[in-house]
Amino acid sequence: MKFYYLGVDIGGSHISGALIDSETGLLVADTYQKTLLDSNGPCHTFFTGFKYLIEKIIDNPSHITLAQIAAVGVSMPGPFNYKDGISEINGVKKYDSLFGLNVKQEIKKIVNNVPVYFLNDAESFAMGEYSAGAAKQNSRSIVLTLGTGFGSTFLINGSVQSIEGKGVPPNGYLYNIPFNNGIADDYFSTRWFVQKWNQLNREKVQTVKEITALADHNDTDALHLFNEFSENFIQFMTPWISNFQPESLVLGGGIAKASHHFLDTINKKIQEINTTKIHICKLWDKAAIIGAAINASNSLKNQDLEQNKEWRKTQQYLAPEKKVNNEITYDAYPSFPLGENKIKAGIEEFATWIEQHKNITIDGYVGVFWDHLIEKLDQELTKRGKTVRWFHVDAAMKSSDELDEMLLPYLGGDDPLFGKITDKDLIDWFDTEKLKLIKPDTSVDINIILGCGASLAQWQAPVVYFDLPKNELQFRARAGMATNLGSKNIIDNRRTYKRFFFVDWVVLNKHKNEILPVIDLIVDEQRPDNYLFMTGDELRSGLSQMAKNVFRPRPWFEPGAWGGTWMKEQMEGLNKEVENLAWSFELMVLENGIMFESDQYLLEVSFDFLMFNNHKEVLGDCAERFQYDFPIRFDFLDTFDGGNLSIQCHPTPEYIKENFGMPFTQDETYYILDCKNDPLVYLGFQDGVQPEEFHEALIQSQKEVKELDVDKYIQKFTAKKHDLFLIPSGTIHASGSNNLVLEISSAPYIFTFKMYDWLRLDLDGKPRPINIEHGMKNLNFERKGATVVPELISAPYVIAQTEEYQLEHLPTHPEHFYDVHRYTLKNEIHISTTNKCHVWMLIEGTSVIIETKNGIRQRFNYAETFVVPASAESYTIYNENPNQKTLLIKAFVK
16 A cells, blocks of 8 residues: 655644655645634634545545555644644634644544644745755755744754754744844744834735735835845844855745845845855745655654653563562562552543543643553543543643753752752742633533643642652653653753752652642552552542551662672562662652552552651651651662772761751661671771871872772771661761661661762763762761770660560660661560651561551561551561561661
């Protein structure tokens, strides 16, 4: 079967289109059609007109059918999101009713789901003229459209140039370049001619065509106007022509039809500065049609490549959608039971809920695959006979450049790791007046507005929230499938993460907190081909049940330059084929999720939801102090058969607050869960170390890429199983290889100032960032010599002992706001929370059962972290293997 591309040009008062032969690239003459269109009409009239045009094109003497169309290309005026097919046109009295609408999805329905691609109308025109018109075979061209607006396209070998520099303006746009008392668009468009003419004491005109007719009859005023236009044009374009050095300058649009009154003057002047040839376009209104079709052809080929692209970059498994009930020794996917029939699965079930509503708001987190949702849900609703309009809140978002400027104070300049926590709110990403312009279409069955912040449009509609675990967001970002909130640019992984941490997560979490009480449906989006969801009431009820019982967050794992083998060999459910695993985020609440289970389905939401809904019940006596910030962190550092951690320290409370906007600092401890071969922990300075000497040694090591004599400056201690090393802020430290460290720490986790990293490269083959200056501003050089052991190595002592258990206190540093207890358990122990939140881990033994006062009973295995909220009041721990030595560790706020 022979295939064709359908090109369509959207004009101000009409639309036109034709089929383009995929083999020859030529327009099939008897398929060209044109129809009038009311650009001020409601949005449904636009699609009625579009459908009518397609029907006329397909009803052709060549008998070419819709089934032979490989792709559709649409030439569209701006502003418009050409990549996603979303209209951003507003305030120009043309197509305002399309604002925020997913035009691509609507057109796909008309053309039987054939791929649809969009291109700016000026660029479409230029591509057409390059392919078969006045710019054909020119290596460098500038193509201008002079009509209702001033359009420009810079081409090199047929490729549109949009990056500023070498004679190309930003985005390739000349219309907004300052000129005389305004911008270029004020001088090289129809309205300049009309306004200038109507200032004369003559009969009023509305078009350039009328002025041209007068000039054709030697009207002095009309001829003078064209002369003035020529002078302005030469003055404005000369520097751009000189810098870009095009072979040809092609003019199109309505004003170009009057070229016999200005072309010779312009040509003569331009020839004085270079050899650029000025041509009037050859294809006229067919140029944009051909250009749009060419863009569709090129985009279709690129899409085929994109479809083979991975959508998550990691060696870790995607969380299963169903719970496996077999006996395991480590549960990588822990869950909290909700009871039966609480969680639904699949697009069919989701569509059943959606179709019950006229208008719907779908809000969600950054990184959600919105296009995939639209495609699948629209397909399902269409099968059910429903007409749907999709509106995108992104259309009301400020430009990527505006947001970059707004966020400069929070992104730390060139620092690849550190910024400052933003004080912005999600509404600051949007133009509030544009939000008001996104309105439902009353002519269809269902209107859906979606995107990050969709609730801000304030539709009177139920709210659906699409949540995405932060580990999956990062995996998508690393694969180039997710970007920062409002950003059009994919940047390196470190800077993407920095903006996530200091900006995106902050504002999106605040927004999530604000709308949590009104969420009607919560959706787990990490598996795009099978959404799991439950009602907002069930979510809030489940969170409240969790907040007065016991739960375990869902951990996740990452490799690292120094990573080891203990976790991948000892923990079930992980990919054993990875080279190493360095971290397990056991309880790193900003990045952890919590899983609910019903009928074996596992639905995950972010840990933040629990804190927003129930922080007082979870934290008890420290809730006022920490608010929504869960204060304690548990994570593993695995260096078994791996390398040493970097020599590092963490910021003081004052420094982290002033420089990074964090409410409390990153105080840590190292609990040695396991080790081998007499491993080391580096901790505290040697006696006599001078700050200036140490500083100079670090700088020399980095500058000359030579090893630092670590032993000269830093003490080291042989680590033994169950030792606890104390690392208050400002302490020089590192774990050596062959340790499995359980970090029992305050919640902040990225504020590590690496000062020496053993001259190694990161997993990406690049050096890891070194933070010598940050470190030097925070190091406590008084933690040295003989003071290190009594101050920084915990000395456990027994505070209670019975036949059932022994309780030890492992004192932390006076600067630590949390404390640590260790239990040796024989059979069982009953514990009261005394209005404190308890964070636990089984650190020796096989498994224990926790039964709360409120009736929840759960098993936890060796090396698993679990949390008992303050409002649980009391609970009992049962040792499932009394004949084995069983140790548990508990951390809590002092």
